[in-house]
Amino acid sequence: MADSNITKRALAAALKSLLAERPFAKVSVREICEACGMSRKSFYYHFKDKYELLNWIFETEFMARVQQTQGERNTWELLNDLCCYFYDNRDFYRRAFAVQGQNSFRDYFREVIGLMLQSEMERIFGQEENIAFYTGFYLDALTCAILNWLQSRQPQPPAEFCALLRRCVVDVSGRVLASYREENEKP
Numbered sequence: 001m002a003d004s005n006i007t008k009r010a011l012a013a014a015l016k017s018l019l020a021e022r023p024f025a026k027v028s029v030r031e032i033c034e035a036c037g038m039s040r041k042s043f044y045y046h047f048k049d050k051y052e053l054l055n056w057i058f059e060t061e062f063m064a065r066v067q068q069t070q071g072e073r074n075t076w077e078l079l080n081d082l083c084c085y086f087y088d089n090r091d092f093y094r095r096a097f098a099v100q101g102q103n104s105f106r107d108y109f110r111e112v113i114g115l116m117l118q119s120e121m122e123r124i125f126g127q128e129e130n131i132a133f134y135t136g137f138y139l140d141a142l143t144c145a146i147l148n149w150l151q152s153r154q155p156q157p158p159a160e161f162c163a164l165l166r167r168c169v170v171d172v173s174g175r176v177l178a179s180y181r182e183e184n185e186k187p
Contacts, residue, residue: 008046010036012057015050019095024054051103054096058105061085063112075120076166083158086150097147106143114139 014035018027029050033043047053062085066078073081086093096105118135125131145165149155 004046007038007042008053008056008060010038011043011046011053012060015053015057016092019092024050024095024099049103051099051105051108054099054105055108058096058109058112061089076162078116079165080158080162083146083149083162086146087155087158090150090155094150097150106147110139110143113142117142 011032014032015027018031018035027050029040029043032050032053033040043053047056062082066073066081093105097109099105114135117139118131121131121134121138125134128134142165149161155161
């Protein structure tokens with residue numbers, strides 16, 4: 001298993017290096033293999049395609065850390081960790097999120113984050129029948145906000161961005177709730 005991870009990490013480093021130079025669509029498996037001195041056979045032994053390698057990078061660099069601290073961190077801390085990770089690796093993830101179509105990183109990201117959000121929605125709403133709607137709504141908003149932030153010319157520091165997200169969600173929710181209560185208290 002250790003040798004397998006060494007090979008995967010070498011392929012990941014090669015992909016990261018190549019993405020620093022050009023868009024994902026212009027990077028081939030052959031070039032990834034050449035960059036780390038491996039054969040295509042080695043690549044395909046570990047990954048079915050370059051999309052799977054891209055997802056593996058996110059899985060091992062970020063999601064593995066999240067799983068290790070599961071239960072120790074609240075949702076806002078996890079969001080801050082995610083934004084710090086993207087910020088520190090913004091050039092790489094700008095190119096990763098630019099990938100469109102089947103097997104895109106954006107779709108993979110939405111799937112992974114969607115599962116986390118669904119758990120949070122279930123914690124808040126229980127087993128209500130509209131959980132999928134609530135999850136989708138917040139998943140769309142969160143994904144769009146992160147993409148816009150990450151793609152901006154000079155993204156603000158992650159702590160500032162997350163504070164704005166939190167304020168937006170918490171303050172808007174509080175005002176909507178207050179308005180809702182006022183409407184229901186009227187004779």
